[in-house]
Amino acid sequence: MALVRRTTIPIPAAAPEDPRDALATGSAAARREAAHRLASDPEAVGILATQLAREPENSVREAILAALGRLGTPEAVEHLFGLLGSEDVWLRNAAIETLQVMDAAVLGALEDGLDHSDSDRRIFAVNVLVSLRHPEAASLALRTLGRDPHVNVCAAALDVLAEIGTPEMIPEIDAAVSRFPDEPFLRFAAKTAKRRIA
Amino acid sequence: MARVLVVDDATTVRMYYRDVLEEAGFTVEEAVNGFEGLEKAIEQSFDLLVVDVNMPKMDGYAFLRQGRAMPELRAVPALMISTESEPQDSARAYAAGANLYLVKPVQPQTLAEAARVMAGIAS
Amino acid sequence: MSALPASRDPEVTESDFTRFRDFFYRKTGIMFGDNKRYFVDKRLQERMLAIGQIAFRDYFNTLRFQASGEEFQALVNLMTVNETYFYREEYQFHCLVRSILPEIVRTKRRGEPVRIWSVPCSTGEEPYSIAFQLLDHWADVDHYDVEIVASDIDTHVIEQAKRGFYGERSVQHVPRTTLDRFTRRVRGAYEVIPDIRDSIAFTRVNLSDPLSTRQFRDFDVVFCRNLLIYFDDASRRDAAQTIYDALNPGGFVCLGHSESMSRISSLFAIRKFAEAIVYQKPFDAES
Numbered sequence: 001m002a003l004v005r006r007t008t009i010p011i012p013a014a015a016p017e018d019p020r021d022a023l024a025t026g027s028a029a030a031r032r033e034a035a036h037r038l039a040s041d042p043e044a045v046g047i048l049a050t051q052l053a054r055e056p057e058n059s060v061r062e063a064i065l066a067a068l069g070r071l072g073t074p075e076a077v078e079h080l081f082g083l084l085g086s087e088d089v090w091l092r093n094a095a096i097e098t099l100q101v102m103d104a105a106v107l108g109a110l111e112d113g114l115d116h117s118d119s120d121r122r123i124f125a126v127n128v129l130v131s132l133r134h135p136e137a138a139s140l141a142l143r144t145l146g147r148d149p150h151v152n153v154c155a156a157a158l159d160v161l162a163e164i165g166t167p168e169m170i171p172e173i174d175a176a177v178s179r180f181p182d183e184p185f186l187r188f189a190a191k192t193a194k195r196r197i198a
Numbered sequence: 199m200a201r202v203l204v205v206d207d208a209t210t211v212r213m214y215y216r217d218v219l220e221e222a223g224f225t226v227e228e229a230v231n232g233f234e235g236l237e238k239a240i241e242q243s244f245d246l247l248v249v250d251v252n253m254p255k256m257d258g259y260a261f262l263r264q265g266r267a268m269p270e271l272r273a274v275p276a277l278m279i280s281t282e283s284e285p286q287d288s289a290r291a292y293a294a295g296a297n298l299y300l301v302k303p304v305q306p307q308t309l310a311e312a313a314r315v316m317a318g319i320a321s
Numbered sequence: 322m323s324a325l326p327a328s329r330d331p332e333v334t335e336s337d338f339t340r341f342r343d344f345f346y347r348k349t350g351i352m353f354g355d356n357k358r359y360f361v362d363k364r365l366q367e368r369m370l371a372i373g374q375i376a377f378r379d380y381f382n383t384l385r386f387q388a389s390g391e392e393f394q395a396l397v398n399l400m401t402v403n404e405t406y407f408y409r410e411e412y413q414f415h416c417l418v419r420s421i422l423p424e425i426v427r428t429k430r431r432g433e434p435v436r437i438w439s440v441p442c443s444t445g446e447e448p449y450s451i452a453f454q455l456l457d458h459w460a461d462v463d464h465y466d467v468e469i470v471a472s473d474i475d476t477h478v479i480e481q482a483k484r485g486f487y488g489e490r491s492v493q494h495v496p497r498t499t500l501d502r503f504t505r506r507v508r509g510a511y512e513v514i515p516d517i518r519d520s521i522a523f524t525r526v527n528l529s530d531p532l533s534t535r536q537f538r539d540f541d542v543v544f545c546r547n548l549l550i551y552f553d554d555a556s557r558r559d560a561a562q563t564i565y566d567a568l569n570p571g572g573f574v575c576l577g578h579s580e581s582m583s584r585i586s587s588l589f590a591i592r593k594f595a596e597a598i599v600y601q602k603p604f605d606a607e608s
Binding site for chain 2: 089090092093096097119120123124127130151152155156158159162163183184185186188189192193
Binding site: 002004027028033037057059066069070094100101103131135163164196197198 | 336339340343344378382385386387388434452455456462463464465466467468469516517519520521522531532535553554555558559562565566586587588606607
């Protein structure tokens with residue numbers, strides 16, 4: 001019979017290297033493992049961020065982002081928000097996904113992000129709210145909808161509210177959308193959101 | 199009936215495009231990101247792609263680049279619609295394989311007309 | 322004082338249904354059409370009653386915001402049929418023997434084993450199904466050494482899997498000739514023969530802990546069916562990393578039929594075979 005079982009499962013060699021060295025110089029597998037190991041070292045945010053900036057392999061970049069997410073320190077959060085301004089679309093979106101699962105740790109920086117001078121950055125900040133597991137998520141989206149001057153930021157906020165808004169928010173949604181009388185999409189999104197949450 | 203694949207992570211945007219495009223005579227299929235878009239394109243055929251840029255797991259550029267390398271999507275016209283309005287944004291879209299780039303929010307008539315022209319449907 | 326409502330049955334309105342449907346689609350890739358309204362409502366109501374949240378809004382908030390993701394798991398469990406039995410989703414095993422393995426062995430050197438990982442293996446139906454299918458249907462089975470590793474996080478199911486005892490219902494999709502060949506009847510049950518039981522390495526693993534999975538390497542195919550759909554976003558990402566690390570470049574991942582990689586990870590490419598769509602670690606991935 002051709003099915004064979006290895007008599008012993010090979011015992012993994014203990015990772016010999018300092019993960020800080022491996023992160024910069026190892027093979028892709030070693031760099032990924034180094035990132036996993038550094039996920040419990042709050043001092044490692046700087047070195048992870050440095051490697052992320054020059055790392056060519058998406059699989060390693062994923063591991064580094066996951067490590068930053070797990071660290072969850074204010075420094076890590078700040079670095080991840082900084083990536084929303086990256087020209088690299090993969091990195092930007094992967095950073096948003098990382099921030100989405102960091103829950104309460106991102107709140108302070110998120111509020112700053114929602115006030116950023118660049119409307120694209122504000123849209124990305126709203127996108128963090130889409131999956132954020134925090135009770136403030138809906139009220140932050142509503143606040144953005146009420147005061148942001150840019151139609152696309154407001155549209156993104158409405159998309160969040162269509163899922164997690166509450167009936168009390170309807171008058172504010174109406175008032176906010178009336179600021180954009182010539183935008184049929186915004187009217188449509190508001191109508192949808194209201195129907196969902198009524 | 200002409201079939202369009204709408205690839206956008208925002209639920210309300212997909213619903214809006216669906217309304218407009220169904221009105222314009224299309225059958226609409228949806229995907230929440232580029233990866234799901236490729237999965238759907240492998241199983242069904244489309245006459246038009248309407249694609250966002252920023253999406254989780256696989257962005258619109260990557261979707262178009264990979265799609266253009268697949269027999270199923272090599273020649274399907276692609277309309278890319280994004281919030282980003284810098285000149286380099288449209289250049290990137292065309293380099294990835296878009297046939298037309300529009301900036302959000304798109305007026306319903308503009309979307310309907312562009313879609314019909316690109317899919318070769320007479321108005 | 323107003324009268325109490327006549328019944329405390331949880332109510333799911335049409336807008337509740339659509340809100341839930343869009344959320345569930347975003348999370349899982351499963352889209353319920355309007356014709357599934359009754360099916361979905363029944364299951365939502367069942368869970369709402371079970372945890373005592375009669376108002377849809379409260380229940381939805383639990384689903385959406387609960388940090389443990391426990392309720393989401395319970396609901397996915399109800400919405401998907403999660404029964405384990407031999408030859409479940411058999412088209413994937415057809416894909417394995419007809420398409421995947423022939424491609425894998427094209428690049429194998431003489432004497433190099435083919436390695437397959439079944440995770441989660443639960444009580445063993447999947448790894449044994451793989452073994453049966455290979456021995457019955459893969460023409461090249463005698464030309465290669467095949468190593469099947471079967472893992473689960475739960476040591477109790479692993480112990481059960483090692484024993485290899487199954488009832489009639491569990492093996493009902495296995496052809497009689499295969500059962501005669503690879504099992505023997507013991508007190509009305511079927512026992513997998515020792516040759517096959519001994520050929521599979523059963524181990525414990527926690528997929529979401531990439532640091533504990535270093536010994537799982539050099540696999541050509543990973544079956545990871547009906548697990549990741551239950552995970553939250555962060556755990557899915559970690560598990561995808563583990564599977565990526567475990568695979569050789571060009572190796573394949575098979576997910577359950579209701580699972581889509583589009584909700585899990587961007588690290589793998591899509592591969593369409595005649596029998597199934599599966600996912601592949603890119604050949605040019607730097608290892």
